[in-house]
Amino acid sequence: MSTLDEILKKIEQAKNIVILTHENPDGDAMGSSLALYQALVKMDKDVELIVPKYSRVFTCLPKIEEVKQEGSKSEYDLAIAVDTASIKQLDGWSKYFEDAKSRIVIDHHSSNAMFGDVNYVDMSSPACAQVMYVLFRYYEWEINHDVGTCLMAGIITDTGGFQYAGVSKETFEIASSLLVEGVDIAKIYKKLLSTNTRSSFELRKIALDRMEFLEDGKIAYTYINKKDEKKVKAETGDHEGIVNEGRNIEGVEVSIFLHEIDDGYKVSLRSNEYVNVSDVCLMFGGGGHFRAAGVTMQGTPKQIREKLVGEIKRQLK
Numbered sequence: 260m261s262t263l264d265e266i267l268k269k270i271e272q273a274k275n276i277v278i279l280t281h282e283n284p285d286g287d288a289m290g291s292s293l294a295l296y297q298a299l300v301k302m303d304k305d306v307e308l309i310v311p312k313y314s315r316v317f318t319c320l321p322k323i324e325e326v327k328q329e330g331s332k333s334e335y336d337l338a339i340a341v342d343t344a345s346i347k348q349l350d351g352w353s354k355y356f357e358d359a360k361s362r363i364v365i366d367h368h369s370s371n372a373m374f375g376d377v378n379y380v381d382m383s384s385p386a387c388a389q390v391m392y393v394l395f396r397y398y399e400w401e402i403n404h405d406v407g408t409c410l411m412a413g414i415i416t417d418t419g420g421f422q423y424a425g426v427s428k429e430t431f432e433i434a435s436s437l438l439v440e441g442v443d444i445a446k447i448y449k450k451l452l453s454t455n456t457r458s459s460f461e462l463r464k465i466a467l468d469r470m471e472f473l474e475d476g477k478i479a480y481t482y483i484n485k486k487d488e489k490k491v492k493a494e495t496g497d498h499e500g501i502v503n504e505g506r507n508i509e510g511v512e513v514s515i516f517l518h519e520i521d522d523g524y525k526v527s528l529r530s531n532e533y534v535n536v537s538d539v540c541l542m543f544g545g546g547g548h549f550r551a552a553g554v555t556m557q558g559t560p561k562q563i564r565e566k567l568v569g570e571i572k573r574q575l576k
Contacts (some may be wrong), residue, residue, distance in 0.1 A: 262379050263397050269361050269377065273337035275305040277330055277355050280341045281348040284310055285499065286416025286451050289317045291365075291387040294409040295341060297322055298400045307331065309352055315495020319450050320412055321405035335359045340375065342413075344368040344546055365390060366522035370537055370546025373515070385425030388413025392433050407442040415444070416451050419503070422519040424550050452500075459498075461491035466501045466516070472508075473568055477575055479505025480568075482517035482524070482560045502527040513571050515564065523557040526567065536575045542570050 260269070270276070278296055280288040292308055299306040311328045314474065329352070340346075340361035343366060346353050356362055364375035367384040381390045388410045395402050395410075402410070418426050421434075434444060441508030455463070462483055470481040483498060491497075498518045506529040513534050517524040526543075528536035530550045537552040543566070545554020556563045 262377060262566035263394065264363075265377050265396075266379060267361055267398055269337055270299065270302070270304070270362060273304065273335075273361065273576060275332060275335050276307075276337045276339065277332075277335040278308045278339050278341060278357065279343070279349055279356055280304065280310060280383060282312075282350040283496065283499075284313050284317075286317070287386050287388055287413040289313060289323075289491060290409040290411070290413030290416070291391045292341045293320055293322050293326075294388070294391055294395070294406045294413075295339065295365075296325070297406050297409070298395065298398075301401065303544075307335075309355060311352060312495045314499065315456070315494060316451060316454065316496065317412075319447075321408055324545040333358070336463050337361045337363065339363045339365065341365050341391075341494070342367070344370050345372040346374045357393055365394070368501070368547060369549070370541065370552070383427075385423060385427070385430060386414045388417070389430060389433060402425070402437070402440060404441045407411060407437040407440040408447065410478045411437050411442050411444055412447050414516040415448055420448055425548075456494065456497060458491045458493045459496075462487060462493050462497050463501055465491070466498075467504060470505060472511070474572060476510045477512045477570060478515065478568060479508055479511045479513070480564055481505065482519070484560075488519075502529050506531055512575065515567055515571075517560050517563060520555070523555055524560065524563055526554045526556055526563065528552050528567070533576065534571060537569075539567065539570045539574075543567075 279291050280292045281385040294327045308326050310326050338356040362375040364378040366380045367387045367390050369382045371380045384390045394411050465487050466481045502514050502516035512531050516527045529538045535549050537547045540546050540552040540554040543554045
């Protein structure tokens with residue numbers, strides 16, 4: 260039995276299902292999860308999608324109003340983790356996954372810990388939403404306008420609007436097929452990639468004013484802390500995308516962005532051509548993709564910067 264067949268069998272056998280994704284969910288996490296949620300509802304499953312906090316930019320996505328902040332059951336027949344590389348990324352709601360009778364992981368991160376009973380991880384895919392699209396076609400699940408919009412949101416955000424490494428002929432073929440279903444790609448792009456809240460804009464200004472260039476301009480570094488967020492009345496997700504500001508500057512190979520959280524700093528790394536930032540993050544217990552990765556670290560911004568730069572320097576040309 261193939262992995263995809265095994266996943267479908269577990270879904271069919273389950274009466275109640277919970278869908279989970281990583282903390283601080285991006286468009287890929289939200290889009291992939293919402294698409295799967297709609298498919299399982301159509302199968303008449305008792306399904307809950309639990310996302311405690313997410314950016315309000317995602318309120319444009321179909322069925323977002325059905326997302327729950329916490330589960331209604333102490334134990335589920337089946338838990339499905341989407342776009343999540345390790346169980347620790349499920350943060351405070353990992354109990355729903357750990358306590359479920361059966362567990363499935365659907366992902367695309369090369370650093371995936373394969374923490375499910377069944378794991379379907381396509382590391383060649385630029386977005387989990389593309390992996391999800393493959394599942395939909397294999398199972399012959401309907402991809403209507405709403406499902407297509409969610410899948411497209413995932414693909415657009417995780418590929419930066421089709422500009423990052425990993426985008427393939429298949430990615431554009433998927434986009435073409437979703438256009439046929441009436442999905443408005445331009446509208447999704449504008450809403451998710453080109454529109455910022457006022458507080459997000461103010462937070463970005465602070466990060467840009469604080470940006471430093473290291474190693475002859477090959478590394479860009481900046482950070483924001485809780486004091487900054489309080490000052491601009493930041494909302495969940497307002498820091499998303501700031502790491503790309505450094506990467507987009509001429510001559511920069513690696514962009515480092517630190518975002519303060521309760522137990523340290525969430526580190527986001529992005530590279531342009533040859534530095535494997537996943538390897539850098541793995542050194543500190545994180546991971547991700549070749550050109551996009553993250554990790555949580557303790558210490559002051561300066562201490563964390565020095566540790567990261569020390570590892571990045573080994574790969575700089």
